[in-house]
Amino acid sequence: MKIGVVIAIQRELMAFLESGAEITEEKLGNQTMYRTTMYGHEIFATLSGYGEIDAAATTQLLITQTGCDIIMNFGVAGAIVPGLQVKELFVVEKVCHYDYDVSPIDPVKKHQYEEYPDEFIPLDRELIDRVAAEIPEIRRTAVASGDSFVDKQEMKDSLAELGCQICDMEIAAIARICLKNGVKCLSIKCISDTYEGDGGDFNTNLTYSAGVAFGVIRKLIRKL
Numbered sequence: 225m226k227i228g229v230v231i232a233i234q235r236e237l238m239a240f241l242e243s244g245a246e247i248t249e250e251k252l253g254n255q256t257m258y259r260t261t262m263y264g265h266e267i268f269a270t271l272s273g274y275g276e277i278d279a280a281a282t283t284q285l286l287i288t289q290t291g292c293d294i295i296m297n298f299g300v301a302g303a304i305v306p307g308l309q310v311k312e313l314f315v316v317e318k319v320c321h322y323d324y325d326v327s328p329i330d331p332v333k334k335h336q337y338e339e340y341p342d343e344f345i346p347l348d349r350e351l352i353d354r355v356a357a358e359i360p361e362i363r364r365t366a367v368a369s370g371d372s373f374v375d376k377q378e379m380k381d382s383l384a385e386l387g388c389q390i391c392d393m394e395i396a397a398i399a400r401i402c403l404k405n406g407v408k409c410l411s412i413k414c415i416s417d418t419y420e421g422d423g424g425d426f427n428t429n430l431t432y433s434a435g436v437a438f439g440v441i442r443k444l445i446r447k448l
Contacts, residue, residue, distance in 0.1 A: 225448060228292035229269035229441070230283050232394050235430050236299040239438035240269050252289055255282065263446045268292060272394060275371045276321070279394035283401040294351070294408045296444075297398050298437040300416035300430050301390040304368060304380040308389065308415055310429045311436055314365040315355045316411040318344035320386050321396035323370040335386070337400070343386065345399045348408040351444070355410070358443055365389045367413070369396035375422055390415065412440045 231237045237258075241247060245260040245267075258269040268290045272282035283295060301314070320335050320343045327334045335343040344366060356362060368374075368383035368391040383391055395411045402409035414433035417426040 225265045225294070226290055226292040227265050227267050227445065228283075228286040228290055228295045229267060230272050230279060230286065230295060230297050230394070230398055231269060232272055232274060232279070232299050234271065236434040237269070237271050238431065239298075239435040243438070243442065253285055255285070257286075257289075262442070263448070265445055265448060267445070275393050276323070276369070276397040277371075280397035280401050283398045284405070287401070287405050287407055292407065294348075294410065295398060295402050296441055297395060297409070297411040298434065298441045299392070299394075299413065300426070300433045300437070301367065301392045301413035302374055302380075302417045302426070303389070303415050303419045304374065304384045304391050305389050306419045308418060310415050310418060310425065311433060312415045313359070313362045313436060313440060314390060314413045314415075315352050315362050315440075316347050316367050316395055316399075316413060317352055317364045318346050319367040319369050319396045319399050320344050320388060321370065321400070322368050322383060322386060324396075345396060345403065347399050348410060351408055351410040354447065355412070355440065355444055358447060359440060362440065365413070367392055367395055367411075369393065375417075377419070380419055410441075410444070412437045
């Protein structure tokens with residue numbers, strides 16, 4: 225099986241690069257693709273950078289150039305509801321692209337793409353269930369995804385009203401591009417910054433939390 229891995233930032237990528245696998249580097253357009261074999265599967269990982277536009281472009285490039293069967297994403301996320309702690313693990317069930325709104329001109333809800341029944345873009349149910357069976361303590365979640373780093377509690381409260389528990393800046397794009405290409409998508413997130421914090425804990429916890437999230441990806445790949 226061919227598995228593509230889209231990773232937002234360099235410090236998250238290090239969890240993959242330091243996995244102990246023999247990794248080669250290739251050019252993918254103007255980007256570097258990291259290629260390895262893991263548990264009999266071909267793995268193609270690349271760095272997208274922050275934000276929905278770069279994540280969408282990178283996901284499409286990876287699908288087009290490698291013909292991967294699955295796109296996986298792992299990394300850190302911010303808590304937008306009280307009580308969630310650093311290092312808590314989540315598998316993403318669905319994502320709301322909160323920057324998207326064509327409701328003034330089309331018969332849809334705010335944030336809704338017309339081909340989905342509500343404001344949420346779904347991820348692959350089979351892969352989600354497999355992760356939950358393998359790691360019973362992991363929590364299923366809805367993510368609010370947009371192009372801003374969320375560090376103010378007023379914004380966190382607003383996003384939580386959408387029915388989300390955590391936020392990030394890439395998974396809406398990754399999930400949507402996968403669905404448009406008929407490719408399965410999975411995302412594992414680990415909390416780096418809490419609702420009660422001001423975003424400063426992001427840098428403190430990023431490396432460790434990304435490593436925890438990648439550990440889940442590795443366990444799943446072993447079972448595929």
